[in-house]
Amino acid sequence: MPGSTEVADVTDPERPARRTGGRSARVQDQVEGAALAVLLDAGYSGLTIRAVAQAAGVAETTVYRRWPTVGDLAAAALLRLAARGNPIPDTGSLVEDLRLLLTQVTELLARPEVLRVVRSAVVAEGDAARHARNAFFQQRFAASSVIVERAIARGELPPDTDGLRLIESLVGPAYMRALFGYREIDDDFVESSIASVLATVR
Amino acid sequence: MPGSTEVADVTDPERPARRTGGRSARVQDQVEGAALAVLLDAGYSGLTIRAVAQAAGVAETTVYRRWPTVGDLAAAALLRLAARGNPIPDTGSLVEDLRLLLTQVTELLARPEVLRVVRSAVVAEGDAARHARNAFFQQRFAASSVIVERAIARGELPPDTDGLRLIESLVGPAYMRALFGYREIDDDFVESSIASVLATVR
Numbered sequence: 001m002p003g004s005t006e007v008a009d010v011t012d013p014e015r016p017a018r019r020t021g022g023r024s025a026r027v028q029d030q031v032e033g034a035a036l037a038v039l040l041d042a043g044y045s046g047l048t049i050r051a052v053a054q055a056a057g058v059a060e061t062t063v064y065r066r067w068p069t070v071g072d073l074a075a076a077a078l079l080r081l082a083a084r085g086n087p088i089p090d091t092g093s094l095v096e097d098l099r100l101l102l103t104q105v106t107e108l109l110a111r112p113e114v115l116r117v118v119r120s121a122v123v124a125e126g127d128a129a130r131h132a133r134n135a136f137f138q139q140r141f142a143a144s145s146v147i148v149e150r151a152i153a154r155g156e157l158p159p160d161t162d163g164l165r166l167i168e169s170l171v172g173p174a175y176m177r178a179l180f181g182y183r184e185i186d187d188d189f190v191e192s193s194i195a196s197v198l199a200t201v202r
Numbered sequence: 203m204p205g206s207t208e209v210a211d212v213t214d215p216e217r218p219a220r221r222t223g224g225r226s227a228r229v230q231d232q233v234e235g236a237a238l239a240v241l242l243d244a245g246y247s248g249l250t251i252r253a254v255a256q257a258a259g260v261a262e263t264t265v266y267r268r269w270p271t272v273g274d275l276a277a278a279a280l281l282r283l284a285a286r287g288n289p290i291p292d293t294g295s296l297v298e299d300l301r302l303l304l305t306q307v308t309e310l311l312a313r314p315e316v317l318r319v320v321r322s323a324v325v326a327e328g329d330a331a332r333h334a335r336n337a338f339f340q341q342r343f344a345a346s347s348v349i350v351e352r353a354i355a356r357g358e359l360p361p362d363t364d365g366l367r368l369i370e371s372l373v374g375p376a377y378m379r380a381l382f383g384y385r386e387i388d389d390d391f392v393e394s395s396i397a398s399v400l401a402t403v404r
Contacts, residue, residue: 122324122381130383137384164385165375169398172374173367179324179381181332182339183366196371200401 030056031063035077036084040113044120044129047074075132078121079139081114088143094151095194098170101144102190105171109178110185119179141167161201170197232258233265237279238286242315246322246331249276277334280323281341283316290345296353297396300372303346304392307373311380312387321381343369363403372399 034056039047047070053060067073086108089100108114121133145163152159170193177185236258241249249272255262269275288310291302310316323335347365354361372395379387 119325123321134383137382141384165394165398168375168378168385169371172378173370176370176374176377180339181336182343183370192367196367196402199403200398 027056027058027062028066030058031067031073032076032080035067035073036080039074039077039081039117039120043116044074044123047077049073071127071129071132074121074129075135078117078132078136081117081136088146090147090150092154094147094154094156095198097147097151098194098197099190101147101167102170102174102193106174106185106190109174115178118175122179144171157201166197166201169200170194229258229260229264230268232260233269233275234278234282237269237275238282241276241279241283241319241322245318246276246325249279251275273329273331273334276323276331277337280319280334280338283319283338290348292349292352294356296349296356296358297400299349299353300396300399301392303349303369304372304376304395308376308387308392311376317380320377324381346373359403368399368403371402372396 031052034052035047038051038055042051049060049063049067049070052067052073053063056063063073067076086104089097089104091097091100109118121129121136141164144167148157148161148163148166151157152161173193174185174189177183233254237249237254240253240257244253251262251265251269251272254269254275255265258265265275269278288306291299291306293299293302311320323331323338343366346369350359350363350365350368353359354363375395376387376391379385
C-alpha cells in the first residue's frame with residue numbers, strides 16, 4: 001500500500017524523535033539558533049558542541065546525537081544564516097530584484113561578525129565543514145537564481161540564461177572586495193554592478 | 203643640491219645594508235623565496251620566522267631585522283607569488299590576453315598548495331597580514347589592469363573602461379568557485395567568462 005512505510009515509521013518505537021513531535025522541532029530550532037549565535041559571536045574557531053549546548057540550554061548529548069560534528073553544526077548555522085532575514089526579492093522587476101539582492105549582500109558583508117563567519121567558512125577544513133560551506137553557497141545561489149527564472153518567465157531575459165552564472169557575476173565582486181580588500185565597496189557599486197551584469201544578458 | 207641626500211645615504215656607515223650591496227640582495231632573495239616555500243608547504247599557520255630562517259639558511263636575527271613580523275614575511279611571499287612565473291599576457295589582442303590571464307588564474311587555483319595560500323590570506327588577522335593581503339591583490343589587479351590599458355590604447359575598448367572592474371568581473375567567479383565550491387570550474391568556464399565580460403564593455 002503506498003505510504004504505508006511512512007505511517008509505520010511514525011508509530012515505530014525505534015524512532016523517538018518522530019514520537020516527541022513538537023519538542024524535537026523546538027530542540028532543533030534552539031540548537032541551530034545557538035550554533036548561529038556562537039558562530040557570529042566567536043567565529044568558527046569558537047564553535048564547539050559544548051558552547052552550542054550551553055547557549056541552547058540543552059545537554060551536550062542532545063547536540064551530539066543529531067549534530068555529531070562541528071561541521072554539522074556549522075552547516076546548520078550557515079543555512080540558517082542564509083535564510084534568516086534575507087528573503088529573496090520578488091518585486092516583479094528584474095532590475096529591482098537584483099538591486100535588493102545585491103544591497104542585502106553588501107550590507108551583510110559590511111557587518112564584521114558576518115564577514116568573520118564567511119572568512120571562517122573559507123578556511124574550514126574537513127569533510128563536514130567543506131560540505132557545510134558548499135551547501136551554504138549552493139543553497140544561496142539556488143535560491144537567488146529564482147530571480148532569474150521569474151525574469152525569464154516574464155520575458156525579461158532569454159530562456160537560456162544561466163541563473164547561477166548571472167548571480168555569481170552580480171555578487172562575486174562584492175565578495176572579492178570584502179574578502180581581499182583591494183578596493184572599497186563604494187556608493188556607486190550596486191548600480192554599476194547591475195549595469196555590468198545586465199549588459200551580459202541583453 | 204638635488205640628490206645629495208641619497209648620495210650621503212649610500213656612504214652612511216649607519217646603513218650597512220646599502221654598503222653590502224650584492225650580499226643584501228642575495229639575502230632578501232633567499233628569505234623571500236623561503237617564506238613563499240614555507241607558505242606553500244605549511245600554510246599561514248606554519249609560517250614562522252624560525253621556519254623561514256631555517257629554510258633560507260640564515261640566522262633568525264637576519265630575518266627579524268628586515269621582516270619583524272610574520273605579516274611582513276607573508277606580504278613578501280604573497281608579492282613574490284604574484285610575480286613568479288605569471289607574467290601579465292601581452293599578445294596584442296584583448297581577447298587573447300584575457301584568455302591567457304584567466305587560464306593562469308584557474309590553473310593556479312586548481313593547485314591545492316596555492317589555494318591553501320589564498321585561503322590563508324583570507325583569514326590572516328592583524329594589521330601586517332591585512333596589509334599583505336590587500337597589497338597582494340592590489341598588485342595583482344594593478345598589474346592585470348595593464349591589459350585593459352593596452353586595449354584602450356589600441357582602440358579595442360572605450361577610453362573610460364575601468365580596468366580593475368573588468369579584471370575583477372573576469373576572475374571573480376573563478377575565485378568564488380575555488381573558495382566556496384558551489385560549482386566546478388569546467389572546460390567551458392574560461393570562454394564563457396570572457397564572453398560575459400566583453401559583453402559589458404562593447
